[in-house]
Amino acid sequence: MDIKTAVYNAAKDGKLKLMQKFLSNKSQEEVEALTEEKTDGGTPLLIASRYGHIGVVEYLLEHCKVSVELGGSVNFDGETIEGAPPLWAASAAGHLDVVCSLLKYGASVNSTTLTNSTPLRAACFDGHLEIVKYLIEHNADIEVANRHGHTCLMIACYKGHTDIARYLLEKGADVNRKSVKGNTALHDCAESGSLEILKMLLKCSAKMEKDGYGMTPLLAASVTGHTNIVEYLIHQPGTSKEASIEALELLGATFVDKKRDLLGAMKYWKRAMEIRHSDRSNVIRKPDPGHLVLAYDFSREVTTSEELEALITDPDEVRMQALLIRERVLGPSHPDTSYYIRYRGAVYADSGNFERCIHLWKYALDMQQNNLDPLSPMTASSFLSFAELFSYVLQDRTKGTLATKVTCSDLIGILCKSVREVERAMGQRENIPEVGQFTKALSIILHLIFLLEKIECSSEEEYYKKQTIYRLLKLNPRGRNGYTPLHMAVDKDTTTVGRYPVGKFPSLHVVNILLECGADVDSRDYENNTPLHIAAQNNCPLIMTTLVTAGAHFDATNSFKKTAYDLVDEKTITKNMMHPFNYITLQCLAAQAVDKHKVLYKGLIPEELEAFIELH
Template sequence: MSFTQIAESIPKIYLHSNKGKEEVSMLVASKTSGATPLVIACRNGHFYVAQYLIEKCGADVEQPGSVIFDGETIEEAPPLWCAAAAGYLDIVKLLISHGAKVNSTTRTKSTPLRAACFDGHLNIVRYLVQHGADVEIANRHGHTCLMIACYKGHLDVVRYLLELEADVNRRSVKGNTALHDCAESGSLDILKLLLDSGAVMSRDSYGMTPLLAAAVTGHYYIVNFLINHPDVTREEQIDALELCGATFVDKKRDMVKAIYLWKTAMHKRYLPGEKRINKPTPVLRKAYDYVEEVKDPDELDNLIANLDSMRMHALIIRERILGLTHPDTSYYVRYRGAVYADSGRFDRCIDLWNYALDMQQSNRQNVHPMTQSSLFSFTELFSFMMAEEGKQTLRGIVPPADLNEVLRVFTKAVEEVKFAHQKLNETKCSDEGNPTYLTRVMVITLHLACLLLRLMEDSPKTDHQQIRKAIYNFVTLDIKAKKGRRLLHLACCQDASLQWTYPACQFPSSQLAEIILEFGAHPNCKDDDGNTPLHLAAMASPCPPAVPRVLLKHGAHIDTVNNNGDTFATLLKGQKVNEVVDIIKYTKLTCAAARVIQQFKIPYRGVVPVNLESFIACH
């Protein structure tokens, strides 16, 4: 049944049943997929359903729920927020007339007014303001109604908010203003309106001005307008033109326009009668193929004949102007590396990706999805190279994965695990204390370890110690991931497999389990659900016999129970236990005795030695 059908069925249920008030109240307060019937009705514009739920069923106009807008789930959205976001003025009026709080917010602190501004519902914006909506309430990122209207390009909404004297220079948490937002989104009319209303050219926390925000997104017409602003210096004009040129190379693939912008910037550097503004002394980088920036206007024309050099110029310019901390710097380095990989130039890709990863890890303050993404991309690339090594492709023969490069990335991945664990401990009492990032990075690092073990099979013995030491350093961190799972749990869990065409290895992995156990992992360690690695291996479909055999060889108990009372044997799906392992071989007399004590509920605490109590309890 759809959300709409559920909402529409409530009045019918009420009319065609003998349910009392309490039952109806419970029904209208219940949630389906996180949403109440009223939230569903408001989201989908069913006015009469919403009216009936409120007036006849006593639905709470403030009870929030989860709804989906543009593919994104909005948590704790009040009914008024849903109606305002979806553009249903009649329902907005209905809710307010029945006492809905006009400034109620979602989990991310978004108000109904901000939701209406997002999609440009001017009629709803006006009505909400007339009924007390505060235009200055920002969401958790500090983005105001004016900022979002500017970013989405709703000129009429922006004009109305400015008439209400909304703070045109209000800053978000990251220091950007409404002027930054419209420069980034490309609305010149709104930008002019903001400037006429007193907006100033300030810098955000990355040092970006609105001019640079327009340049980095390639909005040349805004760049061309703003470089003539009286508050823009000559140096800022040069940076904007050069940065815009770099964007035309990487994003728009318009090399002619890029050369024109770079040449215009260079002429500004060397204006006759003005002080020369020379480029800084270059730092030649291996990742950029040791390319040095051109300093002569005449040499710029020659770049068009060497596209590789021109692309490196774009990366160099972006790094020089934005700095290493700006996310666009590493993003475009990664992008260029991916282009090289697609063309079969894996060495260039690896150099660029390593440089981008170094950038991300050297300037971090918190965990960042881009770092995780970089590690994932490396794992996928190395897996492809190992699976397709020696094969002829349209771009040439696929080379072998280099052991030293895999080891280099693995070491960085281990550092990311340590950092993610540290940040999780620092924020475990806050909303940011989410172990998902740590778990994901641990899984990626495990896959890299699996690649190292496969490469070790064909490598000289002199390399074995280096590989084993690196994996040992990872294992001995003994960090818990989501659900209290350690590395051995992840190695034995089918859910830890990364999804792509060329998986690094299949999970559960006996090879990984073997080396993790060899380096001191406990074979009977339990996660939050009481599952040992053996339990998780049993849940795989099918359970590969090699995995439980490795675990049992190292001392795993085959009859240990989890929190639900399940054993390895009871968790097997479509397999008989004797088809997977020789149960008699691995059943010890002590385990059998412990099972008898548990089965017949024989009192044992305080009777047997203390060190045996926990042993009996787990059977």
């Protein structure tokens, strides 16, 4: 173990004497270098503050003259917090003595993490009231919000820390402040289920407003199933009949899907129906559905007490009612709407009814693609679920269950939707998804192509499949390391895409169809590796032969001047099978010779010829 790591570990374990031993005979320059160095992303001061080792903290600040703001990455509950100052870590962990010491040595009370979380917000999150008070007494700004626009009051309400919420309100926290998505402290309180905090907020003139999804705090309580909040709010003077009806109906849907309590759901739906019909001269009717949905088995919402009572004999119909109500009340853009459609589909799949599952999942996927950002995590999850389901059915694990066949049409339909998702993402000029999102999307697409080999397709379906793959390749999408779909098809890491097995990579079948549909056999990643280089690293002689036959240049070099042959493991049979002299052409040899004299050809020959020479 090197001395840098030893100093860090001594700080982490609170071994002051050991740290003094490491640093006592060092020059000031050496001490600075050791105490300012980061291990696992964090400094000794940060880790000592995180674990509350006051002796180590004061030694580093007083004797070693470490900057009091010198932080970095720190772990809390399995999550890595980037750019955390020592004061933030001590506040989050609840070490009041360390907080006092850091402030004494000049720490900025409002310093933030990379996500703009202050030490005060960290203390509010974990319920450290004494630290909250101390920070505010030392001029902490209670209105600094994190990158999502969530304030200290909001997080205290969401976590149900009554004493902290009360103290913040006493100090004048803005009770009606809105986050980026439009929610207020009342929404957070409704989701947490704390009636006591809710009453405090209302006494401080909190307004019942809608968030970015059109959700009121009352509906937020219904979605999360907090009956105490729902009951309190529907009896408030300002709550309309319509709002009470929607809240009770949505609460019933929550009882069906979240609490699995069908009788409880019926109770709330009955109350809502009674309110609808309480004034016979002015019945509050449900809106006309317009059209019935195959995914819901063409069910329609019940409109009378008699129809509602009849539901008790048909549990499956009760579940469809819950989905219909949620879509009507929350709308298709709310994440919960598609989430519970997918959940119900998964339940059908678990019981072997794959057909119902596929119908529901397709409906949810269309809803997500029409309402969510391209390549959103929820949409990616839907695509992955389809791939896993299709793989499960095709592996013949479903004997004894309801007869279900995955058709070529089913698979191509999802493949087409997944390519459309990549098109949507690449068509954006702003808010372009991260590389990780592209990598996952491309992996899932390749798995769907892999599964298509297992299904017989008509000539028309074959044409449509290849046309869809061509659309993808034309986009030239890139995953991690700048990998194209062809790079990923020859990479074993593409195999792992979810929790369950789907396709296996490298895949010769997927390589062949990508090449047939126009994949560039000499495309380069960010380190100038061609797919042939990646195939060599993965020890795939058959795929390497296929790529070379398709025109891949065996002597093409990457950024490290390595050819594919250089990357083949010396101990494998591939090294003997793929000798360079069998694949290098006279053109390639000429290009290598010319490449040594760049000055003589640059600008004097066609660009295509220049590119060919540079390939070598």
